[in-house]
Amino acid sequence: MKIKRGIILHNQFSEGSESIFINSGVIHHTQQLHENVNFNGIVFKPNFEKDAYLPKRDWRKLSVEEIKILQSNKKRNDSNTICLGEIPDDLKKLYQNLKLSDCNNRDEIFAKFRENEKTTIELNTSMANFLMTLSNNKPFKIHFLGSNFPNLEVVACDTTILPKGYTEKDMKFLGIHNDGTQYVSTYKLHKSGNRLTINLGNQDRYFFFINITLTQVLNMLKEKISIKEHEIDITNIAKYFFKYFPDYPVIKIKQKPYQYYIAPTDNCFHDGSTLGNTALDMIIVYFGAFQF
Numbered sequence: 001m002k003i004k005r006g007i008i009l010h011n012q013f014s015e016g017s018e019s020i021f022i023n024s025g026v027i028h029h030t031q032q033l034h035e036n037v038n039f040n041g042i043v044f045k046p047n048f049e050k051d052a053y054l055p056k057r058d059w060r061k062l063s064v065e066e067i068k069i070l071q072s073n074k075k076r077n078d079s080n081t082i083c084l085g086e087i088p089d090d091l092k093k094l095y096q097n098l099k100l101s102d103c104n105n106r107d108e109i110f111a112k113f114r115e116n117e118k119t120t121i122e123l124n125t126s127m128a129n130f131l132m133t134l135s136n137n138k139p140f141k142i143h144f145l146g147s148n149f150p151n152l153e154v155v156a157c158d159t160t161i162l163p164k165g166y167t168e169k170d171m172k173f174l175g176i177h178n179d180g181t182q183y184v185s186t187y188k189l190h191k192s193g194n195r196l197t198i199n200l201g202n203q204d205r206y207f208f209f210i211n212i213t214l215t216q217v218l219n220m221l222k223e224k225i226s227i228k229e230h231e232i233d234i235t236n237i238a239k240y241f242f243k244y245f246p247d248y249p250v251i252k253i254k255q256k257p258y259q260y261y262i263a264p265t266d267n268c269f270h271d272g273s274t275l276g277n278t279a280l281d282m283i284i285v286y287f288g289a290f291q292f
């Protein structure tokens, strides 16, 4: 299936389109071979939610036509665009001072911030200055500082339903999904803002997305089934889309250390990936309505 014009890509990576790949769609998790995860003495095969779909692994470079379909323009905004960039050098140096690459888990990451109080204070100021340049005078806030195991095909999981003291072995991965915890009408998702995610680890990581908005998804589904009868909303829309359009391509972005992406994650299907990695994945995520 060919990609449609939908979510656009505002790419400020110095390597240009070298970091962008496309495939031929998704596959149900039961149909995919799963790698063992083996990190820091913990070995397991990932578990998935019942309706989890994963990207097929037939990645290739984009054609000239596909690059054009994703091309950003002046109509870009916080709900229709994925922005790729790199954090400023002063911020990068401060993060490097923390030596996060020594960390093997989330607690160790937090300890690094506590042990380096001066750097942490400087980081807060520099980070706020940087985010201010993107915020368009709208409020933003930190959402998450955390980690993922290496070699996970998809990383998102609803940790709020896991027991206290859970480990990676207990996690059930969602597969490619849309965010949003509270019910919002699919038609109001363009007001949900976006998220900025920085790679703080020392290996490349990946961001998957499907380049159409959930309104476009709903319109495509309407041609196949009754939205009313199937009670399609933001909680089950991914399941129906992947069932009826498994051949719609996924876009994969390679995100090097200290590069960031900004994405309207309530308004499009997406996930992160650490497949092939050997070190702990570390990210910091901010909520806002970032403009670029």
Ligand SMILES: [Fe+2]
Binding pocket: 156, 177, 178, 179, 265, 270, 271
């Ligand atoms: Fe997500």
